[in-house]
Each structure stands twice: as structure tokens, then as C-alpha cells.
Amino acid sequence: MFLILIVLLSLPVMDVVADSSIPTAKRQGELLHLLRHDCGSCHGMTLQGGLGPALTQEALAGKPMEYLYLTVRDGHPDTPMPPWRGLLDDTEIRWLVTQLMQGVQNP
Amino acid sequence: MRSDLLAISLSGLLLTSGCTTLRGTGDMGIVVERADGRVKVVEHTGNTELASISGLGDLSHASAVYSRDGRYAYVFGRDGGLTKIDLLKGAIVKRVMQSGNSIGGAISQDGKLIAVSNYEPGGVNIFDAESLQLIAEIPATYDDGTARSKVVGLVDAPKDRFVFSLYEAGEIWVADVTQPENPAITRYRDVGKQPYDALLTPDGRYYMAGLFGEDGLAMLDLWHPERGVTRILPDYGRGEEKLPVYKMPHLEGWAIAGNTAFVPAVGRYEVLVIDFSNFSEKARIPVHGQPIFVMAQPASSQVWVNFAMPNNDTVQVIDTETFQVIKTLKPGPAVLHMEFTPRGERVWMSVRDDDRIAVYDTTSFEQTTQLPVDKPSGIFFSTRAHNIGL
Numbered sequence: 001m002f003l004i005l006i007v008l009l010s011l012p013v014m015d016v017v018a019d020s021s022i023p024t025a026k027r028q029g030e031l032l033h034l035l036r037h038d039c040g041s042c043h044g045m046t047l048q049g050g051l052g053p054a055l056t057q058e059a060l061a062g063k064p065m066e067y068l069y070l071t072v073r074d075g076h077p078d079t080p081m082p083p084w085r086g087l088l089d090d091t092e093i094r095w096l097v098t099q100l101m102q103g104v105q106n107p
Numbered sequence: 108m109r110s111d112l113l114a115i116s117l118s119g120l121l122l123t124s125g126c127t128t129l130r131g132t133g134d135m136g137i138v139v140e141r142a143d144g145r146v147k148v149v150e151h152t153g154n155t156e157l158a159s160i161s162g163l164g165d166l167s168h169a170s171a172v173y174s175r176d177g178r179y180a181y182v183f184g185r186d187g188g189l190t191k192i193d194l195l196k197g198a199i200v201k202r203v204m205q206s207g208n209s210i211g212g213a214i215s216q217d218g219k220l221i222a223v224s225n226y227e228p229g230g231v232n233i234f235d236a237e238s239l240q241l242i243a244e245i246p247a248t249y250d251d252g253t254a255r256s257k258v259v260g261l262v263d264a265p266k267d268r269f270v271f272s273l274y275e276a277g278e279i280w281v282a283d284v285t286q287p288e289n290p291a292i293t294r295y296r297d298v299g300k301q302p303y304d305a306l307l308t309p310d311g312r313y314y315m316a317g318l319f320g321e322d323g324l325a326m327l328d329l330w331h332p333e334r335g336v337t338r339i340l341p342d343y344g345r346g347e348e349k350l351p352v353y354k355m356p357h358l359e360g361w362a363i364a365g366n367t368a369f370v371p372a373v374g375r376y377e378v379l380v381i382d383f384s385n386f387s388e389k390a391r392i393p394v395h396g397q398p399i400f401v402m403a404q405p406a407s408s409q410v411w412v413n414f415a416m417p418n419n420d421t422v423q424v425i426d427t428e429t430f431q432v433i434k435t436l437k438p439g440p441a442v443l444h445m446e447f448t449p450r451g452e453r454v455w456m457s458v459r460d461d462d463r464i465a466v467y468d469t470t471s472f473e474q475t476t477q478l479p480v481d482k483p484s485g486i487f488f489s490t491r492a493h494n495i496g497l
Contacts, residue, residue: 036142037167037441037459037482038416041354044185045141045167049208050226051257051274051303051355075351080303080319082351087417 057103132177136488158197164188173492175218213263229255249276260305272302298325307496349374354415371398406451446486457483
């Protein structure tokens, strides 16, 4: 009985922890802005490609999440793709990559 | 008799343009609103917006050149669109989709040809400036002739030539368009890894491509093309750790002051000073971030510099005699581009994330005016009509 109570009590706490694995709504907006405008300076504002390749859902189909995550985090040496770890944290990078894999809508 | 003639010609103009007064275009320009596929026609005497033109497609990284009469702007969009705009009417004259993905363009010395450099498919397309009819295609093929390279750093050079660089191939090509439908290409191979942009000195003599993949710059002397491409500053930054480059520097606005050139370093928070008498490194000026544009204020010893993120809220001014930073300004979030008025008394700056153009006085360094513009990026004044390589 006592044990069950502890488990129940801890559930909401776990929810809070889960929440911190995605950026806040405000931060999500900033990240989408960054994606279109700053990633967009090399990948095109509509992500159709530029100096860097297209980052559309079709273009990324079949590429592993982990590869994309590491690409954004560490960049590709000897290419213009820079490492973003100094500006974005892990949660933000994973969220961005998830958006890319799901396809980013153009407003 | 004389007043009759004037009346007739005036009414003719009224009919065609809908304008109430005659005006020249020498103080006019366009500002790109990148997110909305729109450009604003502006004037820098009173610092106002004159017209807003929509329907230009994807304008991220858009650039523009001008007809020699300064009336028409040719806008190169990211989605391969080439749009001819009439500044006086504030309207699109013509628009063609010429490739999948383009990066910039140039107008020939005689004003008759427009060249567009393309990423996808890699190459250069040449158009009639009047009709925008396609005249020739130059595929940027390399290796065994099947691969195509992205084309960057396209400029017009004297004597009916266009010069450009091949990013993947590491080559510089000179296209002689004396017979526009049949361009004659001279290829310079192995110029260096990943040329990413280039400039032509204002006298039309030196074409210089910045290299991303290695140190230094590739230079072609167009007075002596037989000497081939040489490398300058080959040892710049050797062995030093590079900082991440969150945005590619631009070379188009390279500042040349007297016998020295001021250029952005790649992967370092420095502006490089090149001595043009022997093409050696004269100094390195520490600055606030990765420089993007390094531009000479036309009427002084100032060079203005903006930066890549996360330092892109700042602009610094360097004195070309002392090589010191003499001013650090904070115009606002994401300063993407700067354009000086032709005689340099003011500078317009795009403050993208604040949706405005900030106009600064270059003597007092104070903001004098601002204009609301949605996500402004490139600013192109009609003065460019009369500059070689712009």
C-alpha cells in the first residue's frame, strides 16, 4: 500500500522530467526560425538545398536519426557543415532532427 | 512650341508610368524581403519606401544586378527564378524559372547579357538582358564529364567575359561571350579546395576566389591570363584550430583601400589585410566574430564589418590607416547586409530579426532613420549599375 502510494506520487514528477526532453514552446519557435533562416543560409530557406544538400523529409528518408543528430552536433569535418554543439544543446538538436525527419512545413 | 513638346512627352510618360513627376533612378535601390518573396523599391535621398513588389519566389540568399541605365534590377532567387524589375514602375517586367537552384548572377560589360550561376544543375546560363530569352548554357562538368559542380563567385569582367568558380571541382573558368550563343571557355584546374565565393577588383584586373577547404585565395590576373591561377596567402592560419563557420563569408563586398585589401578570414575572428604590391599578408585585425561582409565606406578610411551568428547583432568599423577597430555598433538582432549610399555619408543595414532597415550616419555613427521591412536581407542600390564586377 505504502509502495503503491509512492509510485503514484512519483508519476507527476516523472512527467515533468519527460517534459524537459523537449524544448519549451517559445524555444521551439526560435529553433524553427533558426532552421529556416540560419540553417537556411546554406540549405535554402525552404530546405530545398543550397551549398548544403536538401533537408526535406524525402531527402532525409532512410537516414538514421543518430547519423543526423551527430551531423548537426559535430558537423562534417572538411565541409562547410559546422558543429552546432556550441550553440544548441542535445535536447534542441534532437528536437530539430525530429522535425526534419517529420518534414518541416513552409509557411 | 517648346512647351507643347514638353506637354506631349510628359503625358506620354504619365500614361506609361503612372508617375506624377519625372525622376532619375540614381538614388534608388531594392531591399529583399527574403521570407515573403518580395522586394521593396526604396530611395536614399529621403530614406523612404516607394513600392513593394511580390511574387519573386524563394529569395533566401537573393542578389541583384542593374541595367546600365539604372532602371531595371535583375533579381536572382534561390529557387532558380530570374526576375527583371522596373524601378520606376515598381513592377515585374519579366520572370523566368531558369534552373532548380541558383546563387547569383552578373551583367555583361555592354549590358546586353545576364549570366546566372546555378547550384542545381551546376553551371551558368546566359540570357538576353532585354527579353530574358535563354541564349546559352554552360554546364559545369568535371571529372570524366558526368559530374556537375555548383558554381559560385560569378562576375562580369571586361572584354565580354564572365568569370566563375566551381565549388566541388576546384576550378576557375573564364567564359568569353563575344559570340554569346557559343561561349569559349578557358579552364583553370586545381586552383584549390572548395572555392566558395569570389570577387573582381574594381579595376577589373584580379579575380580572387576564397577557399573553404584550404588556406589562402586563388587569384587570376585577367590582364595576364596566360600566367594562370596563383595562390596567395597560402600559409595563412596554418596549423591553427578553426572556429565553426555558421555562415559562409561573402567576398563581393571586399574592401580595397589604396594598395591594401581587407578580407574576411575563414574560421577565425579576424579581418585579413593583404598588401597588393606583393600579395602578402600585411596584418590580421582581431574582430568580434566570423566576418561575413567586409566593406569599404566609399568616402573615408573606414571598413565596415558584420558577423556570422552568434555575433550577428554587431557591426564593427575598422580604420584602414591604423588597422584598429574604431567603433563597435549594435544595430540589432541578425544584421545580414550593409549598403553604402554612393558617396558614403550613410549606410543601410538589414536587421533581419527586428524586421527593419537601420540607416546610420557614417560620421556620427548614430542611427538616423529606420524603415519597417519584413525579414530584410540583401540591399542593392542602383549605383551598382556602374561598377565592374557587381
